[in-house]
Amino acid sequence: xxxxxxxxxxxxxxxxxxxxxxxxxxxxxxxxxxxxxxxxxxxxxxxxxxxxxxxxxxxxxxxxxxxxxxxxxxxxxxxxxxxxxxxxxxxxxxxxxxxxxxxxxxxxxxxxxx
Amino acid sequence: xxxxxxxxxxxxxxxxxxxxxxxxxxxxxxxxxxxxxxxxxxxxxxxxxxxxxxxxxxxxxxxxxxxxxxxxxxxxxxxxxxxxxxxxxxxxxxxxxxxxxxxxxxxxxxxxxx
Numbered sequence: 001x002x003x004x005x006x007x008x009x010x011x012x013x014x015x016x017x018x019x020x021x022x023x024x025x026x027x028x029x030x031x032x033x034x035x036x037x038x039x040x041x042x043x044x045x046x047x048x049x050x051x052x053x054x055x056x057x058x059x060x061x062x063x064x065x066x067x068x069x070x071x072x073x074x075x076x077x078x079x080x081x082x083x084x085x086x087x088x089x090x091x092x093x094x095x096x097x098x099x100x101x102x103x104x105x106x107x108x109x110x111x112x113x114x
Numbered sequence: 115x116x117x118x119x120x121x122x123x124x125x126x127x128x129x130x131x132x133x134x135x136x137x138x139x140x141x142x143x144x145x146x147x148x149x150x151x152x153x154x155x156x157x158x159x160x161x162x163x164x165x166x167x168x169x170x171x172x173x174x175x176x177x178x179x180x181x182x183x184x185x186x187x188x189x190x191x192x193x194x195x196x197x198x199x200x201x202x203x204x205x206x207x208x209x210x211x212x213x214x215x216x217x218x219x220x221x222x223x224x225x226x227x228x
Binding site: 002004033035042043045048056058090092102103105106107108 | 156158159160163204215216217218219220221
């Protein structure tokens with residue numbers, strides 16, 4: 001158990017809909033990272049937050065947004081969903097905002113768009 | 115920007131045999147290198163990491179990796195594979211910057227046969 005909690009574990013929805021994925025980082029970790037894992041693209045970095053502030057942004061679509069709340073949990077919002085958004089979305093946390101720290105991954109939220 | 119190549123998509127080894135998973139990176143400066151493992155239905159777990167110093171690093175579960183700057187490689191090895199090692203293995207490269215997240219390779223799936 002990494003200590004990172006993601007909900008929901010599975011989500012099935014239709015095209016055009018909006019979903020919210022939630023992540024609770026390990027106790028004490030200030031950084032939260034979101035990654036998208038698909039068969040063709042592998043693990044793609046989406047966005048990072050550190051202590052409530054956006055720290056780094058990767059290949060995140062404009063239809064996607066995220067935030068980190070004062071209690072340090074994070075939410076990833078995916079809207080106007082398309083079939084190609086079907087993927088496993090991982091949240092990871094670390095104590096600092098430097099990649100020299102180990103990332104602790106949750107078990108992921110599997111999104112299926114029909 | 116850094117990048118990672120894992121040339122082997124899928125490798126099958128016999129239980130008890132030795133294992134080497136290849137990883138090549140591209141980065142202009144000294145990289146921070148990682149190997150993660152993902153078991154079915156699980157998140158990623160750190161196996162080992164290299165920041166500096168001894169180029170042969172030891173990790174958990176009997177794994178080791180060797181950093182070879184001249185070959186831009188960071189191959190993962192294990193002398194004797196167990197059936198429980200069947201999983202997906204990811205090599206990742208990072209840089210010392212809060213704005214540079216880990217970049218992952220596309221992974222190598224390891225199957226272990228009796």
